């Protein structure tokens with residue numbers, strides 16, 4: 001079921017629509033499908049991310065992420081920029 005309009009494809013396999021924003025340590029943040037589930041160390045389901053006002057949601061997640069010592073906000077922002085760009089052109 002495609003819940004999100006213009007879903008971008010997974011950045012890892014380029015085959016299936018991305019379903020999560022995931023952080024896997026070494027490679028940082030990517031938007032991915034289930035193919036990365038074993039590598040993810042932290043992930044946010046896109047259905048959760050998109051389900052409310054994106055800006056309010058963004059703020060809620062950011063507040064939570066900023067409490068993590070490993071959180072690299074510029075890497076996260078770069079991933080989000082790629083995600084929204086891909087979503088606009090998918």
Ligand SMILES: [Zn+2]
Nearest residue numbers: 010013033035
């Ligand atoms: Zn994938």
